[in-house]
Amino acid sequence: EAGVTQFPSHSVIEKGQTVTLRCDPISGHDNLYWYRRVMGKEIKFLLHFVKESKQDESGMPNNRFLAERTGGTYSTLKVQPAELEDSGVYFCASSQLVAAPLHFGNGTRLTVT
Amino acid sequence: DQQVKQNSPSLSVQEGRISILNCDYTNSMFDYFLWYKKYPAEGPTFLISISSIKDKNEDGRFTVFLNKSAKHLSLHIVPSQPGDSAVYFCAASDRGSQGNLIFGKGTKLSVKP
Numbered sequence: 265e266a267g268v269t270q271f272p273s274h275s276v277i278e279k280g281q282t283v284t285l286r287c288d289p290i291s292g293h294d295n296l297y298w299y300r301r302v303m304g305k306e307i308k309f310l311l312h313f314v315k316e317s318k319q320d321e322s323g324m325p326n327n328r329f330l331a332e333r334t335g336g337t338y339s340t341l342k343v344q345p346a347e348l349e350d351s352g353v354y355f356c357a358s359s360q361l362v363a364a365p366l367h368f369g370n371g372t373r374l375t376v377t
Numbered sequence: 378d379q380q381v382k383q384n385s386p387s388l389s390v391q392e393g394r395i396s397i398l399n400c401d402y403t404n405s406m407f408d409y410f411l412w413y414k415k416y417p418a419e420g421p422t423f424l425i426s427i428s429s430i431k432d433k434n435e436d437g438r439f440t441v442f443l444n445k446s447a448k449h450l451s452l453h454i455v456p457s458q459p460g461d462s463a464v465y466f467c468a469a470s471d472r473g474s475q476g477n478l479i480f481g482k483g484t485k486l487s488v489k490p
Contacts, residue, residue, distance in 0.1 A: 368420030
């Protein structure tokens with residue numbers, strides 16, 4: 265079974281630019297999560313999809329972040345316009361059931377200069 | 378305010394000895410606890426979990442202990458192996474709510490041959 269895949273693995277952009285991160289969950293996993301780890305701190309929850317619906321987006325920092333999951337398959341996370349404090353590693357995770365152990369991707373390391 | 382705390386940023390242990398990683402939490406609504414292991418440039422990998430109705434769960438070399446009254450859990454690895462060297466994250470969730478995982482900052486374990 266293929267794991268959670270994320271693309272790109274690294275992205276370096278300038279402040280003010282736009283970046284789109286993509287996540288392909290494990291096939292059949294209805295639950296998809298985005299998390300972020302900034303500057304060696306704890307991994308923080310951003311949002312949770314159940315199929316194509318946003319179940320909880322309470323962790324999204326502000327309206328510069330937009331997540332979508334059209335068709336309930338892969339998900340994208342767009343940052344527009346990017347700010348310096350958005351730098352960090354963005355992890356995607358999926359699970360079959362809510363609150364089941366999450367399967368994480370390897371993350372996208374975003375650097376905003 | 379951190380709800381899940383791992384107060385030891387690092388731990389060094391000799392191969393073959395026991396590794397004990399600690400985690401404290403503040404939210405009494407948490408009812409599910411997990412440990413994840415993370416290697417550099419990879420995503421967190423699920424290791425072991427425990428429900429709040431139990432006080433111990435064992436899986437091979439890994440055992441998690443939960444002390445609800447102290448709001449404390451620990452992960453024991455015995456015997457420790459060099460391949461166990463990684464960052465270990467404690468996570469907790471309130472499955473009656475959204476079930477999203479709240480992570481600690483992690484403890485870097487080094488197992489020396």
